[in-house]
Amino acid sequence: RSMATTARKSLTIGLIPADGIGREVIPAAREAILAVQSELPEVKFIDLLAGWETFTRTGVALPLETVQTLRDECDCALFGSVSSPSRKVAGYSSPIVALRKELDLYANIRPVCSVSADPARPPAVDLIVVRENTECLYVKDEKLIQTDNGKEARATRLITERASSRIGKIAFELAKARPRKLLTIIHKSNVLSVTDGLFRESVRAVPRGVNGKYDDVTIEEQLVDSAVYRLFREPQIFDVMVAPNLYGDIISDAAAALVGSLGVIPSINAGDAFVMGEPVHGSAPDIAGKGIANPVASIRSAALMLRHLGYTSAADKIDKAVNDTLAPADVLTADLGGTHSTAQVTDHIMNLIKH
Amino acid sequence: RSMATTARKSLTIGLIPADGIGREVIPAAREAILAVQSELPEVKFIDLLAGWETFTRTGVALPLETVQTLRDECDCALFGSVSSPSRKVAGYSSPIVALRKELDLYANIRPVCSVSADPARPPAVDLIVVRENTECLYVKDEKLIQTDNGKEARATRLITERASSRIGKIAFELAKARPRKLLTIIHKSNVLSVTDGLFRESVRAVPRGVNGKYDDVTIEEQLVDSAVYRLFREPQIFDVMVAPNLYGDIISDAAAALVGSLGVIPSINAGDAFVMGEPVHGSAPDIAGKGIANPVASIRSAALMLRHLGYTSAADKIDKAVNDTLAPADVLTADLGGTHSTAQVTDHIMNLIKH
Numbered sequence: 001r002s003m004a005t006t007a008r009k010s011l012t013i014g015l016i017p018a019d020g021i022g023r024e025v026i027p028a029a030r031e032a033i034l035a036v037q038s039e040l041p042e043v044k045f046i047d048l049l050a051g052w053e054t055f056t057r058t059g060v061a062l063p064l065e066t067v068q069t070l071r072d073e074c075d076c077a078l079f080g081s082v083s084s085p086s087r088k089v090a091g092y093s094s095p096i097v098a099l100r101k102e103l104d105l106y107a108n109i110r111p112v113c114s115v116s117a118d119p120a121r122p123p124a125v126d127l128i129v130v131r132e133n134t135e136c137l138y139v140k141d142e143k144l145i146q147t148d149n150g151k152e153a154r155a156t157r158l159i160t161e162r163a164s165s166r167i168g169k170i171a172f173e174l175a176k177a178r179p180r181k182l183l184t185i186i187h188k189s190n191v192l193s194v195t196d197g198l199f200r201e202s203v204r205a206v207p208r209g210v211n212g213k214y215d216d217v218t219i220e221e222q223l224v225d226s227a228v229y230r231l232f233r234e235p236q237i238f239d240v241m242v243a244p245n246l247y248g249d250i251i252s253d254a255a256a257a258l259v260g261s262l263g264v265i266p267s268i269n270a271g272d273a274f275v276m277g278e279p280v281h282g283s284a285p286d287i288a289g290k291g292i293a294n295p296v297a298s299i300r301s302a303a304l305m306l307r308h309l310g311y312t313s314a315a316d317k318i319d320k321a322v323n324d325t326l327a328p329a330d331v332l333t334a335d336l337g338g339t340h341s342t343a344q345v346t347d348h349i350m351n352l353i354k355h
Numbered sequence: 356r357s358m359a360t361t362a363r364k365s366l367t368i369g370l371i372p373a374d375g376i377g378r379e380v381i382p383a384a385r386e387a388i389l390a391v392q393s394e395l396p397e398v399k400f401i402d403l404l405a406g407w408e409t410f411t412r413t414g415v416a417l418p419l420e421t422v423q424t425l426r427d428e429c430d431c432a433l434f435g436s437v438s439s440p441s442r443k444v445a446g447y448s449s450p451i452v453a454l455r456k457e458l459d460l461y462a463n464i465r466p467v468c469s470v471s472a473d474p475a476r477p478p479a480v481d482l483i484v485v486r487e488n489t490e491c492l493y494v495k496d497e498k499l500i501q502t503d504n505g506k507e508a509r510a511t512r513l514i515t516e517r518a519s520s521r522i523g524k525i526a527f528e529l530a531k532a533r534p535r536k537l538l539t540i541i542h543k544s545n546v547l548s549v550t551d552g553l554f555r556e557s558v559r560a561v562p563r564g565v566n567g568k569y570d571d572v573t574i575e576e577q578l579v580d581s582a583v584y585r586l587f588r589e590p591q592i593f594d595v596m597v598a599p600n601l602y603g604d605i606i607s608d609a610a611a612a613l614v615g616s617l618g619v620i621p622s623i624n625a626g627d628a629f630v631m632g633e634p635v636h637g638s639a640p641d642i643a644g645k646g647i648a649n650p651v652a653s654i655r656s657a658a659l660m661l662r663h664l665g666y667t668s669a670a671d672k673i674d675k676a677v678n679d680t681l682a683p684a685d686v687l688t689a690d691l692g693g694t695h696s697t698a699q700v701t702d703h704i705m706n707l708i709k710h
């Protein structure tokens with residue numbers, strides 16, 4: 001699945017820090033990529049706008065120029081995080097949800113893995129959430145009507161065979177490449193027998209007609225409520241989890257809680273033609289601007305993006321430096337119980353990459 | 356909100372064990388009610404059918420007679436748990452979802468509270484999930500169409516001002532009666548600005564026009580993904596959580612994981628005219644028939660139902676006996692790490708009630 005690297009003479013990366021701590025951590029991811037330049041073709045960065053702050057200044061949350069530049073000039077991108085208003089604001093719509101759709105980044109891949117100080121002990125949590133990224137309630141087809149009994153709102157939840165199959169394929173590929181080769185389908189078909197029924201049937205249909213390719217992958221299922229419960233109680237039962245959009249959103253946050261902090265969880269939004277790294281954490285308005293945000297999620301997102309593009313050795317170098325920082329637990333930001341700043345943790349990781 | 360008890364000369368309770376371990380734990384709840392008979396008017400039980408097993412025998416998951424008997428002859432009911440087929444079966448639909456709607460049991464109230472032998476052991480969890488019980492994706496308005504690109508399924512998510520207001524009122528009442536008086540509204544209005552926007556606005560509007568009645572209640576909000584994350588990390592920040600149907604389903608399972616086992620979490624499905632106790636756990640096909648299911652969730656559901664009906668001393672007696680069983684942790688079922696059977700734990704609790 002990784003995109004061919006041989007033909008690429010340069011690697012142009014769009015940087016969209018957007019709001020809040022996104023602006024503090026995307027520069028750290030940029031530094032990490034520069035630190036492994038020797039493993040990459042010539043690297044170029046293009047700074048791009050999006051987000052709530054952009055909206056308040058320009059009236060547009062996702063400028064057309066950002067989308068066009070990503071499409072026409074970039075090989076990949078890194079996205080920070082957006083602050084969304086809690087009330088509906090006319091004309092505003094989440095730019096990250098829009099970007100995923102515009103660029104057809106249909107797979108949101110979120111590995112959650114604990115780092116242990118004792119390398120002999122296997123990680124307590126080692127799973128990947130594979131989240132469908134374009135439909136479910138995220139199609140944002142909502143209507144409000146006024147009745148004699150007050151207001152009534154309706155939203156459409158869309159699940160298609162096509163989108164469920166293609167995310168299923170990604171999930172089978174990832175499961176097949178891992179030691180345990182276990183795929184758990186997350187749904188709620190005891191209530192949503194039609195939509196979630198279609199999701200589960202479409203994923204289950206993936207191995208048919210590919211000549212035994214996935215015969216070694218074990219398929220299991222969990223209802224979403226039960227999956228969250230079991231994630232907390234026995235996370236080791238999960239390997240690769242594939243889920244419709246909203247369940248995937250919730251499950252990846254649940255899994256993140258198991259490994260210490262959302263501040264260490266990376267993701268990529270991947271399509272057939274483009275990939276965008278994105279830390280799973282939000283814009284964290286409470287700590288924004290203080291220089292204490294954890295840069296690890298963004299740095300790992302850069303590595304995950306490079307790995308997806310086929311730059312394995314570059315990704316390995318970054319991941320090793322991150323793990324060698326987290327395991328001894330000497331240089332950590334506040335979310336992990338440390339006292340170090342974003343800059344100090346970033347410098348520490350960069351030094352480990354370089355030496 | 357509790358229903359007046361003075362006029363009641365007898366208390367008729369419908370018993371619907373349904374499937375799986377429901378059949379093993381509802382009898383324990385029945386015993387608990389009999390053990391506190393002296394605090395109640397004359398108690399009568401009526402056994403009623405529903406569930407997957409009923410469906411396979413009769414072709415109907417929720418017989419009309421069950422609904423009519425509940426409406427015409429019962430003051431309240433206890434429901435066990437249903438096994439649902441994972442594939443869509445023509446004519447089958449979850450009887451619990453149908454019952455909640457038929458009897459307009461719009462509030463699903465799920466208290467989650469940890470009991471520990473060592474009171475110093477954190478984190479102490481003490482919260483109530485107040486789940487809207489009649490709409491959201493549970494309206495089950497789903498359609499499947501065949502397109503040139505394969506199958507497409509759509510489900511409707513319904514949120515009304517009326518249902519959101521009335522669940523909001525229940526939540527404010529519960530919050531006001533608790534020491535911390537904190538109400539957290541759970542939603543995802545950064546994506547679902549119309550439907551979840553209406554939910555949050557309707558809950559926030561509850562205190563308006565009731566003359567300062569809820570002035571002492573603090574209102575907070577959490578996005579559902581973040582709520583699950585924070586539930587795991589810092590459960591003590593929550594007191595009363597109010598949520599649309601599906602988020603409430605997921606959040607109550609997440610909270611249950613924090614206190615040891617789903618096997619101890621009770622709930623009531625409450626409307627203005629009827630109340631039905633229900634353990635939060637499912638039918639647990641893996642352990643059904645073995646006599647090892649935890650009866651605590653059902654026994655506590657009976658207490659919660661009696662409390663809701665105004666029988667406080669009866670409820671207190673049951674709850675005390677349960678807590679005095681859980682705290683020393685000598686007589687426990689397997690889900691809590693014990694070796695005792697359903698019957699042994701039930702007997703132990705009954706003895707504590709009687710002495």
Ligand SMILES: CC(C)[C@H](C(=O)O)[C@@H](O)C(=O)O
Nearest residue numbers: 094096097249280545546580
């Ligand atoms: C910011 C929000 C729209 C987004 C989502 O729900 O997808 C976020 O929670 C995430 O997980 O990436």
Ligand SMILES: CC(C)[C@H](C(=O)O)[C@@H](O)C(=O)O
Nearest residue numbers: 190191225449451452604635
């Ligand atoms: C059995 C199922 C339909 C039900 C629900 O989703 O409401 C259960 O999970 C619950 O929490 O009561």
